[in-house]
Amino acid sequence: MTLTIIGATSDVGREVARSFGKRGFDLHLVARKSERLEPLQKDISIKSNVKVLIHELDLLEFENYESVLKPLAEKSEVVLFVAGYDLEQEKVEANVDKVVQVMVVNYKAGVLSLNIFKNAFQQKGEGTIIGVSSVAGERGRAKNYIYGSAKAGFTAYLSGLRNQLTKENIHVLSVIPGFMDTKMTAHLDLPKPLTASAKVAAEQIYKAFKKQRNVVYILPIWRLIMLIIRNIPEFIFKKLSI
Numbered sequence: 001m002t003l004t005i006i007g008a009t010s011d012v013g014r015e016v017a018r019s020f021g022k023r024g025f026d027l028h029l030v031a032r033k034s035e036r037l038e039p040l041q042k043d044i045s046i047k048s049n050v051k052v053l054i055h056e057l058d059l060l061e062f063e064n065y066e067s068v069l070k071p072l073a074e075k076s077e078v079v080l081f082v083a084g085y086d087l088e089q090e091k092v093e094a095n096v097d098k099v100v101q102v103m104v105v106n107y108k109a110g111v112l113s114l115n116i117f118k119n120a121f122q123q124k125g126e127g128t129i130i131g132v133s134s135v136a137g138e139r140g141r142a143k144n145y146i147y148g149s150a151k152a153g154f155t156a157y158l159s160g161l162r163n164q165l166t167k168e169n170i171h172v173l174s175v176i177p178g179f180m181d182t183k184m185t186a187h188l189d190l191p192k193p194l195t196a197s198a199k200v201a202a203e204q205i206y207k208a209f210k211k212q213r214n215v216v217y218i219l220p221i222w223r224l225i226m227l228i229i230r231n232i233p234e235f236i237f238k239k240l241s242i
């Protein structure tokens with residue numbers, strides 16, 4: 001089997017590559033600075049004896065999606081979209097380009113990339129689509145509502161895609177992580193019991209893929225936390241700073 005990872009330089013993407021590689025998957029790793037993947041490529045090919053190829057794509061350059069991703073979609077049975085872009089909300093709000101980048105990488109890029117795989121998988125009559133969204137998409141919060149709103153769109157897209165493709169032998173897995181210890185959150189002081197390592201996240205993604213789960217929260221406690229957060233009445237929620 002072959003897995004394509006879009007956003008492969010992410011800490012989670014790298015660990016997913018290792019995790020699927022050691023289970024015998026050939027890999028196509030896609031990133032905007034693909035030379036940064038060369039050490040990983042060597043390491044996985046030697047340790048796991050699988051084929052690992054790297055490809056360059058900046059997700060802000062839509063004109064290149066088709067030429068890079070279509071051939072990969074035809075060769076893959078599984079795709080993971082794990083790219084994401086987040087900054088502190090004040091930095092995003094102050095800069096129109098950053099607002100656009102957050103909306104594009106966390107929503108539009110996921111939809112446009114995965115649509116290419118959806119079309120190829122429909123032709124083949126099989127496949128698995130895995131998208132990494134975020135708990136930030138489950139309720140808008142003052143601290144990250146631009147990122148959160150893009151992730152909310154991506155979560156809804158994945159849910160709709162699953163609903164559409166379930167009759168066609170194509171499975172869609174939504175990954176909704178809480179905190180993860182990666183370069184995206186390196187500047188934050190995260191509570192340890194609520195924070196997963198990239199390695200744990202990758203193993204949870206593999207398990208959820210094998211069991212054909214619909215939604216995985218990485219650390220199960222986040223399912224409960226989000227159930228509570230989603231149900232706080234708005235007149236109370238708007239006064240909270242969480």
Ligand SMILES: NC(=O)c1ccc[n+]([C@@H]2O[C@H](COP(=O)([O-])OP(=O)(O)OC[C@H]3O[C@@H](n4cnc5c(N)ncnc54)[C@H](OP(=O)(O)O)[C@@H]3O)[C@@H](O)[C@H]2O)c1
Binds near residue numbers: 013
């Ligand atoms: N860390 C958390 O606490 C957390 C929580 C919930 C959800 N998530 C989501 O989990 C996923 C994995 O994130 P992570 O924590 O592993 O963060 P990360 O290491 O910062 O990874 C982000 C990835 O997105 C890529 N990317 C950003 N803009 C791009 C562009 N224009 N073109 C191509 N690639 C681009 C980055 O590429 P470069 O390496 O070139 O920058 C990097 O590979 C993301 O979707 C994130 O939103 C993370």
